[in-house]
Amino acid sequence: MASERQIAANRRNARKSTGPRSAEGRKRASRNAYRHGLTLSIASTAAFAKQLDKLVREIAGDSKDAIMLERAREIAQAELDLARVRRAKVALIERASAFGELDPAQAFSTVTEIKRFFNALDRGRLIVPKPTDPSATMPSQEPDRTAEAVRRVLPELRKLDRYERRAAVRRDLAVLDFLIEYNANTINSCARAKRSQFF
Amino acid sequence: MPRINELTLLPKLPLLITESADEFDALRDAFEEEIKPRGIIEQIYVHDICSIVWEIRRLRRCKVVIINSAFRSALEHLLARLLRQPGEYEYDVEDEAQALAQVWFTDEAAKKRVSELLSRVELDESAIEAEAIRKSSSELELLDRMLTSLESRRNKALGCVAEYRASLAQQLRESTDRIIDGKGVLRLEDAASQQSTAA
Numbered sequence: 001m002a003s004e005r006q007i008a009a010n011r012r013n014a015r016k017s018t019g020p021r022s023a024e025g026r027k028r029a030s031r032n033a034y035r036h037g038l039t040l041s042i043a044s045t046a047a048f049a050k051q052l053d054k055l056v057r058e059i060a061g062d063s064k065d066a067i068m069l070e071r072a073r074e075i076a077q078a079e080l081d082l083a084r085v086r087r088a089k090v091a092l093i094e095r096a097s098a099f100g101e102l103d104p105a106q107a108f109s110t111v112t113e114i115k116r117f118f119n120a121l122d123r124g125r126l127i128v129p130k131p132t133d134p135s136a137t138m139p140s141q142e143p144d145r146t147a148e149a150v151r152r153v154l155p156e157l158r159k160l161d162r163y164e165r166r167a168a169v170r171r172d173l174a175v176l177d178f179l180i181e182y183n184a185n186t187i188n189s190c191a192r193a194k195r196s197q198f199f
Numbered sequence: 200m201p202r203i204n205e206l207t208l209l210p211k212l213p214l215l216i217t218e219s220a221d222e223f224d225a226l227r228d229a230f231e232e233e234i235k236p237r238g239i240i241e242q243i244y245v246h247d248i249c250s251i252v253w254e255i256r257r258l259r260r261c262k263v264v265i266i267n268s269a270f271r272s273a274l275e276h277l278l279a280r281l282l283r284q285p286g287e288y289e290y291d292v293e294d295e296a297q298a299l300a301q302v303w304f305t306d307e308a309a310k311k312r313v314s315e316l317l318s319r320v321e322l323d324e325s326a327i328e329a330e331a332i333r334k335s336s337s338e339l340e341l342l343d344r345m346l347t348s349l350e351s352r353r354n355k356a357l358g359c360v361a362e363y364r365a366s367l368a369q370q371l372r373e374s375t376d377r378i379i380d381g382k383g384v385l386r387l388e389d390a391a392s393q394q395s396t397a398a
Binding site: 051055058079082088091097141142144145155157158161165172178182186 | 212260261355363365
């Protein structure tokens with residue numbers, strides 16, 4: 001167990017570990033938790049924002065009601081999120097099919113290879129392992145090549161599947177909300193139309 | 200290749216370069232013919248169903264190919280055990296097992312020899328398939344989970360179309376009934392009394 005002095009020293013030292021100080025370091029650290037960007041709002045790019053607006057207009061029709069427009073926006077946003085995840089899935093498979101794997105091959109792929117390298121170095125020999133080419137182990141014929149690519153990116157596809165499911169649930173809930181709003185609007189507009197017959 | 204009949208507002212489903220856009224269009228046409236979507240929301244659901252079904256097909260194809268491509272190593276593994284004599288290690292017969300597994304796919308004599316080896320321990324060729332499935336079980340499990348998730352989403356989307364249609368029809372009916380019954384609108388006598396008060 002740490003003594004009082006050790007605990008105090010640890011606390012003092014911890015105060016010095018406050019992460020990067022330079023602007024460049026801070027910028028780099030700000031992207032530490034970034035994985036694939038699928039949780040970013042799609043409206044964050046101009047092209048998507050334009051596509052989103054068009055879809056919102058199509059869903060909401062002639063309505064100028066702010067709530068209806070907001071519901072339509074939720075549906076459109078979820079729909080475009082779904083499309084984005086689907087594109088990411090296909091891109092991953094295509095990449096694995098082209099390169100054999102997603103990340104570039106490392107000089108040492110196993111701990112044994114690293115040990116072997118240092119043992120040889122101790123004996124005064126420098127044996128640099130030949131870089132392995134993952135694409136060389138890909139089948140050349142279809143559909144085997146695509147299947148192998150899918151096999152190699154299965155864990156990533158499974159993760160993307162989670163995002164896809166969430167986007168689908170968001171869209172379905174937004175459709176329900178839209179229907180409720182549509183109903184309320186229909187009643188109001190019918191009532192207004194009926195009223196206008198009498199006045 | 201440009202895709203025909205695609206609703207321009209909805210994002211196109213990205214296909215792998217090895218997949219046929221015509222086949223996808225045919226699938227979408229079949230679903231549109233069956234469901235006859237009315238309005239953008241129903242079109243969104245039909246688009247979703249087509250995309251999910253397409254992905255289910257893609258993964259099912261992969262599943263078969265993954266099992267098939269594990270056949271050779273499964274056969275090598277089985278042969279290494281079958282060829283081994285008492286007192287021998289598997290690596291003593293590794294080369295022979297590899298050579299036999301290599302020609303098993305094309306050579307009738309090799310097929311016969313493998314069948315004989317298998318029948319010695321009362322096995323047949325289904326043992327090779329079982330070993331291939333065992334070898335790729337972790338990938339098959341992941342694929343199965345993804346397929347289950349996709350199938351449940353497809354069923355949900357189909358249910359959503361029906362629910363949306365029924366709900367919309369119900370709401371329109373209720374709105375019409377309210378208008379006919381005069382609920383939620385001012386009655387003629389109320390309107391008359393309001394006019395007289397104003398006067």
